[in-house]
Amino acid sequence: MIKRLRQLHRSYYLFILLLLSVLFYPFLYLAASNEKWYGYLNTLRILHSRLSSLLSGISYNFAYETPLQENQTYIYCANHTSNLDIMIMCVLAKRNFHFMGKDELLKHPILKFFFRSIDIPVNRDSRISAFRAFSKAGHNLKAGMSLIIFPEGGISDHQYPPRLMEFKNGPFRLAIENNIPIVPVSITNAWKLMWDDGSNTGSRPGRCDIYIHKPIFTQSLLVGDDALLKDEVFKLIESKLAYK
Numbered sequence: 001m002i003k004r005l006r007q008l009h010r011s012y013y014l015f016i017l018l019l020l021s022v023l024f025y026p027f028l029y030l031a032a033s034n035e036k037w038y039g040y041l042n043t044l045r046i047l048h049s050r051l052s053s054l055l056s057g058i059s060y061n062f063a064y065e066t067p068l069q070e071n072q073t074y075i076y077c078a079n080h081t082s083n084l085d086i087m088i089m090c091v092l093a094k095r096n097f098h099f100m101g102k103d104e105l106l107k108h109p110i111l112k113f114f115f116r117s118i119d120i121p122v123n124r125d126s127r128i129s130a131f132r133a134f135s136k137a138g139h140n141l142k143a144g145m146s147l148i149i150f151p152e153g154g155i156s157d158h159q160y161p162p163r164l165m166e167f168k169n170g171p172f173r174l175a176i177e178n179n180i181p182i183v184p185v186s187i188t189n190a191w192k193l194m195w196d197d198g199s200n201t202g203s204r205p206g207r208c209d210i211y212i213h214k215p216i217f218t219q220s221l222l223v224g225d226d227a228l229l230k231d232e233v234f235k236l237i238e239s240k241l242a243y244k
Contacts, residue, residue: 006202010194013056013203020052021110028110032117041118042090042097049087057205058193060088066214068183070095073144074215075175078185079237080150081162082194085187088210089148092185097146100137100171102154103129124153124168134174141178147171151233155196162191164238172226172233181215184233186240211240 024044031041053059068074076097078089086099098114103121105111115121120140122133137147151167175182187210194203213236221229 003202006198006204008202009056009205010198010203013052013194013198016052016055020048024048028113032113035117038118039096041114042095045114046090046094049090053084053087056203058084059207060091061207061209062092062212063210064212068212068215072215073141073180074146074183075141075171075180076146076148076183076185077151077167077171077233077237078148078187079164079241080152080155081187081191081196082155083197084190084194084208085150088187088190088208089185092210092212093146093148095146096144097148098137098140099148100133101150130170134170137174138178141174141180147174147180151230157196160195160201162195164234164241167230167234169226169230172229173223176218176221176223176226176229179219181217182229182233183215184213184236186211186213186237188240188242192242213237213240 027044028041031037031044076089076093078085089099090097099119100122101115101119103115103123105115105119106121108115111119120133120136123129141147149171151171152165153168156162156165172182174180187208190208193206193208195201216229216232218229
C-alpha cells in the first residue's frame with residue numbers, strides 16, 4: 001500500500017513538473033537566448049523549484065553553521081542522492097550562480113535551456129571536455145558567478161540507502177586556483193522523499209533538511225593541497241548525513 005502511494009505521489013509530482021515546465025517554456029526560451037538575461041533565467045528556475053516543491057508538499061529547511069555573505073562568490077559542494085537536490089541548491093544559492101553537470105543534460109527537455117546557456121556541461125571521460133569546462137567555470141567565478149557542483153559526479157543507482165561516494169578533484173583545485181571559498185552542503189534526507197528520480201521507490205511529501213557548513217577559505221592553500229581540501233569537505237558533508 002505504501003509503495004503504491006509513493007508511486008502515485010511520484011506521478012503527481014511529475015505532472016506538476018510537466019505543467020510548470022509548459023507554462024515556463026516561452027520565458028525560459030527567451031531568457032536563455034541572451035547572456036544579458038541570465039539573471040532572469042536563474043530567477044525563473046528558483047521560482048520553478050519553489051512552486052513545484054510547494055505544490056508537491058515538499059519543503060526545505062536550511063540550517064546554517066554560520067551566515068553566508070550576500071555578495072561573496074562561492075563554490076557550493078553538495079552530496080547528491082535525489083533529483084530534488086538540484087531544486088534545493090537553486091533555492092539555497094539565491095542569486096548569481098551556475099551549475100556544472102554531465103553533458104547528458106544537454107538532451108533534457110527543460111534542463112537543456114540552462115546547459116546550453118548559463119550552466120556548464122562536461123564529459124568526464126574526455127580530458128579536453130573537462131579542461132574546457134573547468135576553464136569556463138574559472139572565468140565565471142572571476143566574474144562573480146558562484147558555482148554549484150556535486151563532487152561525486154552523479155547519483156549511485158546501485159546502493160540503497162545511498163552512501164557518499166568518492167569525490168572528484170576538479171572543484172577543489174578550481175577553488176584553490178581562483179581563491180574561492182568552498183561551502184560544503186549536507187543534504188541529509190532528500191533521498192527518503194525521492195531517491196534518484198523516484199522510479200524505483202516513488203516519492204512522498206515531507207521536509208528536506210539541509211545543513212550548510214561554514215565556508216572553507218582557500219587563500220592560504222597551494223594547488224597541491226587539493227586532495228587535502230577534498231578529504232576535509234568529504235568528512236564535513238558525511239558528518240551530517242542520515243543513512244537510516
